[in-house]
Amino acid sequence: MKDFKTTYFFLRLPIAISLLGHGLVRLPKLATFSNWMVTSMEKSMIPDFLIVPFSYILPIAEFLIGLSLVIGFKTKYTIFSGLILMSILILGSSSIENWSAIESQLLHSVYLFGLYWFWNKNQSETTH
Known part of the structure; x- marks a missing residue:
């Protein structure tokens, strides 16, 4: 191609x-975002000792995955990272x-899979 x-x-x-936008808007208010996430996950069976660190890691991961996709850095591994992140969020x-949030997370997952498929298809075409 x-x-x-x-x-x-x-x-x-x-x-x-x-x-990138998800991470960028949350980074300046990291503690507030973390408190919101911990509060919203109170009904969950996932223990707080996992939720609290994840609530601080999430905006950083979103930002870095988004930035890596923009600049095309290690695309395959960035896509895999995004898919793992979406799986954790789901x-x-x-x-x-929270079924309505899952719709958006699944859409992100399908989009990321499509990117991987397109990337992989091009890699195999250029090596033949």
């Missing part, structure tokens, strides 16, 4: 901006029966 890099950049851009959302 001649214009793979350009095309793939524009395919990565929407999900990258979504993740587990948390399902543990408190």
Whole structure:
């Protein structure tokens, strides 16, 4: 594919901006976000000793995954990281029966999988 890099950049851009934006707006208010997440997860069976550190790690992970997707850094591993993050978020959302949040998380997951599929397809075409 001649214009793979350009095309793939524009395919990565929407999900990258979504993740980057999620992290970026939460970083300046990390403690407030953490308190909100801990409060919203009170009904969950997931123990606080896991939720509290995750609530601080999440915005940083979102920001770094988004930034890595924008600049195209280690794309395959960045996509896998995004899929792992979405899986953890889906587990948390399902543990408190927040089904509407799962829709968005699944959409992000499908988009990330599509990016991986497109990336993988191009890699196999360029090696043959």
